Amino acid sequence: MRSAALGAPAERGSATVLALGLVGAVxxxxxxxxxxxxAVRAAHQAQAAADLASLAAAVALQQGAGPDAACRRAAGSAHTNGAVLRACSPAADDSVTVRVSVEPPDPVGVLPGQATASARAGARP
Known part of the structure; x- marks a missing residue:
């Protein structure tokens, strides 16, 4: 057994504390x-859903559907892609601008909100 003068007994168990600190940091x-x-996955999912929803609505308008029917098609496309349609704005030139949101998976409860994205499809401005 070492003597207290060498300082060994005061340091007993310090490796355990260090290991616990490292595990906590990991x-x-x-x-x-x-x-x-x-969050990154939700942002990509939101952008893909917005792109597809705007395309679906623009195609509906070009096929003769009214603005409400086109926005319903955009909402269906957004839903199919895991998003919620937040805004749909058909224009007179048969183009459509949509905004969608996706709730990111948050197993630890630290993300503040939703991932949102917007897209426009149709005739050139």
Missing amino acids: VVLLAGGTALGG
Whole structure:
């Protein structure tokens, strides 16, 4: 057994504390990475859903559907792609601008809101 003069007994168990600190840091980094990955995925999903919803609505308008029918088609397309249609604005030139949102997966409860995206399809402005 070492004597107290060498300082060994005061440091007993310090490796355990260090290991627990490192495990805690890894857990925090993994949780942050998971949240960030979910946010990026939701942003990409929202943009894809907005693109497809605007195309669906523009095609409906060009096939002779009215603005309400075109926006219903956009809402259906957004829903099929995991998004919610927030705005649909048909224009006189048979183009449509839509805005959709996607709720990101948030297993740790740190993300503040929804991912939103907008897209326009139809005739050139």
